[in-house]
Amino acid sequence: MFERFGRLMYRRRRWVVVATALFVVFAGVWGTQVFGSLVGGGFEDPGSDSYRAAKVAADELGRDDADVIVLYRSTDSTVDDPAFQRAVTSTLDALPSDAVERKVTFWTTKSPALVSEDRHATYAVLGLRGDEGERTDVL
Numbered sequence: 001m002f003e004r005f006g007r008l009m010y011r012r013r014r015w016v017v018v019a020t021a022l023f024v025v026f027a028g029v030w031g032t033q034v035f036g037s038l039v040g041g042g043f044e045d046p047g048s049d050s051y052r053a054a055k056v057a058a059d060e061l062g063r064d065d066a067d068v069i070v071l072y073r074s075t076d077s078t079v080d081d082p083a084f085q086r087a088v089t090s091t092l093d094a095l096p097s098d099a100v101e102r103k104v105t106f107w108t109t110k111s112p113a114l115v116s117e118d119r120h121a122t123y124a125v126l127g128l129r130g131d132e133g134e135r136t137d138v139l
Contacts, residue, residue, distance in 0.1 A: 056113070068126040078119040079106055092124055102127040 009016055044051050072091075077084040085107055092103050104125040106114040114123045 066125045067128040070124045070126065071121060072124065073116075073121040075120065079115050079122050080119065088122065088124065092126075095126075099128060100126055101129045 072084075072088045074081075074084050074087075079085070088105065089107065092105065095103075104114075104127075106122045114125075116122070
């Protein structure tokens with residue numbers, strides 16, 4: 001099948017080149033009309049689940065540019081247990097202050113969005129210092 005197709009293309013090579021050139025011209029003219037239909041605004045789709053989730057996170061946390069999100073979980077303690085709180089906060093306090101700009105936890109915000117339904121897990125949201133390249137190097 002491909003052999004016959006190849007022979008046909010070879011025998012009609014001039015017609016193939018002319019047809020290809022005409023198609024490129026047609027596509028170029030037709031494609032330029034799309035610029036009037038395109039709207040600026042980035043890559044976010046306001047109807048998507050990820051957009052809505054990011055909006056909820058931004059509303060709850062105040063910022064949506066978290067560099068690191070850490071999950072802390074305990075099988076026998078809840079976030080209401082002072083020992084669980086000390087374990088998490090001591091770990092976060094041990095992080096180098098020259099690298100970590102901000103730490104958002106359940107205990108600093110009292111936001112229920114940072115706690116699991118069974119209250120045995122919590123998130124810590126970290127913001128790193130520096131520009132994009134410096135933050136990537138820290139990770």
